[in-house]
Amino acid sequence: MNTANKLTLLRVVMIPLFLLVLYLDVPGANYWALAIFVIASLTDTLDGYIARHYNQTTDFGKFMDPLADKCLVTAAMLWFVEIGQMPGWALLVVIIREFGVSGLRMVAADKGRVIAAGWSGKVKTASTMVCIVLMLLPIAPWVNNICVAVIVLATIYSGVEYFMKNLDVLADVK
DSSP: OOHHHHHHHHHHHHHHHHHHHHHHOOTTHHHHHHHHHHHHHHHHHHHHHHHHHTTOOOHHHHHHHHHHHHHHHHHHHHHHHHTTSSOHHHHHHHHHHHHHHHHHHHHHHHTTOOOOOOHHHHHHHHHHHHHHHHHTSOOOHHHHHHHHHHHHHHHHHHHHHHHHHTHHHHTTOO
């Protein structure tokens, strides 16, 4: 197993650790969880760089890397929903977008086409990660509300953009 894939697996292992720390409900738990989340997020950047720069791109990495990202983000948002910091419908918007874009990519792949990550998807990912980091800090409710709005709006925008740019993929689906 190469270094890039090991970093991806490390991120997967960090997800239950992240949640465990939050559930411990001890003083400073949010800061430990924040540190774990930031490190896990940085492994995403690092494993992508290593995979491309050192030619370590694998089918396992292509599958597992985005799955690990989605699991990390979903775990954090599930926590926010559980503690009342994010409404459930906002998480549902994120999940529907992820399933929709993943499904679109599968249909495209079946037709021999690859739908690469678009600019709006990258902005969505970056803004979501920043907002999750902020939401793990003791912030004012209005800042939290702005973070939820940013996550939802970036998610909707990028999802609509993926579908609008690739409608032809669905044109003759039987």
